[in-house]
Amino acid sequence: MNSPVLQALLNARIQEEPTAFGKWCIQANVRALPAAPVHVAAFIRDCEQVAPIEKIWEAVKEISDSHLANGFADPTAGGAVAEVISSIAAIPPPRSWPKAMGPRFKALPYDVQCYLAAREKEQDRAVRRAQNEAADARKALAAIQQRGKAEDGNQSHAAA
Known part of the structure; x- marks a missing residue:
């Protein structure tokens, strides 16, 4: 973005946005609502370096709540988002679970x-x-x- 006016407008939009995911979406030039699960997963990957998993999980719940409150499908429910969260959290499946159920455990919220x-x-x-x-x-x-x-x-x- 070469225009200083457009850059100033973009910066103003980012400052006005109350959520971290909303700010990330503006910078990534993607929609925050409804969000695609791959965009939420990319947001989580970007946050991984700067925030602990507990803070990331708060942001994920916020994304989920905003989608459900507005009548949209929850982009955080399983799939790519669960995989990314599981890889960051690295919680091992319970020892009492059969080894074959390990991937199923990783798919849980x-x-x-x-x-x-x-x-x-x-x-x-x-x-x-x-x-x-x-x-x-x-x-x-x-x-x-x-x-x-x-x-x-x-x-x-x-x-x-």
Whole structure:
């Protein structure tokens, strides 16, 4: 863009735009509403270098909400957007899931992946705690049984 007037108008539009995605769309010369999923995915890739995944996810939810509020299809629901978010977040599928379901996990929305990963950690902690308690109980039982055998042995010697 060579014209300083056009550049000034573009800068004014960017400054007036309240959302990061809207500003990105102006600079990329694409529509923000309705947005194409590939444009949302490109926006996310551009944000990856400058924002943490939590902030990016807020922007993605904002894009989703604006589309649904205006009666448009949600461009963030699955597909290219889910792939990009999953690659940035790098949340591994739960260990309890079959390996074949790994790609399906990656297709889930980021917030669902976070929830499932957190639940898996909670379950793992509960299982480990139960295993440790069971091991402690087995040790305590073995100690009681040893004392009982020793007492039986002492009573046998005393009777003889």
